[in-house]
Amino acid sequence: MSKPTQTQAWPKLQKHFQQIKEQHMQDMFAKDSKRFSNYSLQAGQVFLDYSKNRINQETMKLLFSLARDMDLEPRIQAMFNGEKINFTEHRSVLHIALRNRSNRAIMVDGQDVMPEVNRVLDKMSSFSSRVRQGRWQGWTKKPIKDVVNIGIGGSDLGPKMVTKALSAYAKPGLNIHFVSNVDPAHLENTLATLDQQTTLFIIASKTFTTQETMFNATRAREWFLKGAMDEMHIPAHFVAVSTNTSRVREFGIDPENMFSFWDWVGGRFSLWSAIGLPIALSIGMDSFIELLSGAHEMDEHFRNSPLEQNMPAVMGMLGIWYSDFFKAQTHALLPYSQYLEEFPAYMQQAEMESNGKSVTLDGQQTDYETAPVIWGEPGTNGQHAFFQLLHQGTRLVPCDFIIFARQPNHHPKQHRLLLANYLAQTEAMMTGRTKAQVLKEMQAGKRPGKEISHLLPHRVFPGNRPSNSIMLPELTPKSLGALIALYEHKIFVQGAVWNINSFDQWGVELGKELARVIEPELEDDLEVSSHDPSTNGLINVWKAMSRNKV
Numbered sequence: 258m259s260k261p262t263q264t265q266a267w268p269k270l271q272k273h274f275q276q277i278k279e280q281h282m283q284d285m286f287a288k289d290s291k292r293f294s295n296y297s298l299q300a301g302q303v304f305l306d307y308s309k310n311r312i313n314q315e316t317m318k319l320l321f322s323l324a325r326d327m328d329l330e331p332r333i334q335a336m337f338n339g340e341k342i343n344f345t346e347h348r349s350v351l352h353i354a355l356r357n358r359s360n361r362a363i364m365v366d367g368q369d370v371m372p373e374v375n376r377v378l379d380k381m382s383s384f385s386s387r388v389r390q391g392r393w394q395g396w397t398k399k400p401i402k403d404v405v406n407i408g409i410g411g412s413d414l415g416p417k418m419v420t421k422a423l424s425a426y427a428k429p430g431l432n433i434h435f436v437s438n439v440d441p442a443h444l445e446n447t448l449a450t451l452d453q454q455t456t457l458f459i460i461a462s463k464t465f466t467t468q469e470t471m472f473n474a475t476r477a478r479e480w481f482l483k484g485a486m487d488e489m490h491i492p493a494h495f496v497a498v499s500t501n502t503s504r505v506r507e508f509g510i511d512p513e514n515m516f517s518f519w520d521w522v523g524g525r526f527s528l529w530s531a532i533g534l535p536i537a538l539s540i541g542m543d544s545f546i547e548l549l550s551g552a553h554e555m556d557e558h559f560r561n562s563p564l565e566q567n568m569p570a571v572m573g574m575l576g577i578w579y580s581d582f583f584k585a586q587t588h589a590l591l592p593y594s595q596y597l598e599e600f601p602a603y604m605q606q607a608e609m610e611s612n613g614k615s616v617t618l619d620g621q622q623t624d625y626e627t628a629p630v631i632w633g634e635p636g637t638n639g640q641h642a643f644f645q646l647l648h649q650g651t652r653l654v655p656c657d658f659i660i661f662a663r664q665p666n667h668h669p670k671q672h673r674l675l676l677a678n679y680l681a682q683t684e685a686m687m688t689g690r691t692k693a694q695v696l697k698e699m700q701a702g703k704r705p706g707k708e709i710s711h712l713l714p715h716r717v718f719p720g721n722r723p724s725n726s727i728m729l730p731e732l733t734p735k736s737l738g739a740l741i742a743l744y745e746h747k748i749f750v751q752g753a754v755w756n757i758n759s760f761d762q763w764g765v766e767l768g769k770e771l772a773r774v775i776e777p778e779l780e781d782d783l784e785v786s787s788h789d790p791s792t793n794g795l796i797n798v799w800k801a802m803s804r805n806k807v
């Protein structure tokens with residue numbers, strides 16, 4: 258089937274939407290005493306309550322028939338079997354092989370990829386323990402104290418998010434820094450307090466051609482040589498993570514100091530590969546393997562569970578319900594954990610670069626919505642910033658609330674407060690507060706009648722705002738691995754049903770090409786007229802401004 262809109266399920270869902278769109282979730286709970294257990298799932302350590310969604314049994318039945326009409330199940334198997342489902346780049350999609358702890362053979366072009374995967378894991382293991390134990394030394398024989406990962410997009414966001422999330426597991430005294438932006442301030446501010454003798458650089462780039470990374474890497478090498486004075490010291494301070502051996506060699510890094518991965522690992526799904534080296538350095542290889550195991554558990558759940566009990570499938574189809582029928586334009590990720598501060602930014606790339614597409618696999622324009630805008634902040638901070646809109650704004654914003662049940666070594670009372678807020682917000686979004694309730698409350702407070710009628714409409718909450726509640730026992734490498742894999746597979750489900758290629762990213766190319774044209778035009782004082790009037794105008798204003806002529 259080329260488009261989901263051509264399936265039998267689609268018009269049925271449209272009709273069903275008309276019937277259900279005004280129904281309030283509170284009435285749904287009132288009618289079904291088992292709604293919580295009927296609409297919740299456990300997958301390994303991850304618990305999902307999706308009962309606070311604007312759905313009933315018919316909705317889920319129709320959503321799963323849409324998924325089946327779009328061949329979701331065979332498509333899942335195709336990914337796990339190493340088929341080249343990223344057809345625009347002629348590549349398999351096998352981040353699942355990187356964490357295949359069962360070691361079952363996974364074939365690409367007639368070859369099992371697992372021996373290579375395990376070889377790189379062994380290399381990461383021996384390197385990370387040498388650095389962590391102080392046996393990998395800088396040119397003055399001092400142990401490494403600071404690691405700077407230079408990479409961008411998938412070569413930055415994943416390892417940065419996980420390293421931060423698992424900072425409680427980090428080795429004290431080994432500081433991990435991430436430099437991504439081509440803005441020189443990022444590198445300079447990071448290097449300002451570091452010592453060349455005790456700093457190790459990881460140059461992380463799948464292609465080893467990304468402009469930002471290559472510039473920052475070159476400047477980092479210059480900074481290093483200012484202290485070390487001799488290129489012979491580079492091997493002790495620069496390692497590379499890439500698929501491109503010749504470029505790594507050209508840059509001056511010995512391929513011995515290179516950690517490989519493969520074209521079947523998409524950048525935004527690469528934290529499980531050697532791109533995860535900063536994670537292994539920070540938390541140790543045993544914990545890195547635990548991260549992989551958690552993801553593997555979720556992979557097995559995704560591969561083997563029927564759609565009705567399949568957590569990524571349920572979350573993916575709910576997302577489609579809101580994007581395509583309720584026309585929700587955004588989706589908020591709200592981790593109630595400061596450790597997961599970077600999770601929304603990481604998922605932004607994962608979802609929006611994967612499913613921000615408008616052409617089907619067979620090249621037709623979609624006549625339906627695809628990925629929503631993903632955004633979010635940790636709770637409770639978000640409550641004091643944008644939750645006003647979530648509760649009383651004009652837009653419907655489906656939300657995922659994420660929390661860990663236990664937080665060892667932290668203040669239990671404070672953790673209960675966090676949990677109370679997590680629960681209160683989903684309750685408030687669902688129940689809202691009616692006019693009658695507000696009136697009763699204000700009358701009980703003996704407010705003057707005039708004030709009551711004045712304030713009443715402002716204090717009403719419509720409610721009926723959908724959310725998923727995700728709960729995990731504790732933030733560990735294993736549970737985090739499962740959580741990330743859950744979202745990766747949710748993205749897969751949606752891409753399959755929207756019939757788009759979730760694994761290419763042609764949409765980022767045009768801007769890169771134009772920047773390459775514009776950059777040399779900024780070198781001199783000559784007026785530029787080769788672009789559209791706005792771009793010409795801006796370039797010329799910049800030329801005047803940067804020379805203090807404006």
Ligand code: F6P
Nearest residue numbers: 410411412462463464467524765
């Ligand atoms: O420009 C987008 C992108 O290609 C991402 O998909 C990728 O994660 C990022 O750039 C970095 O690419 P690389 O790892 O090749 O430097």
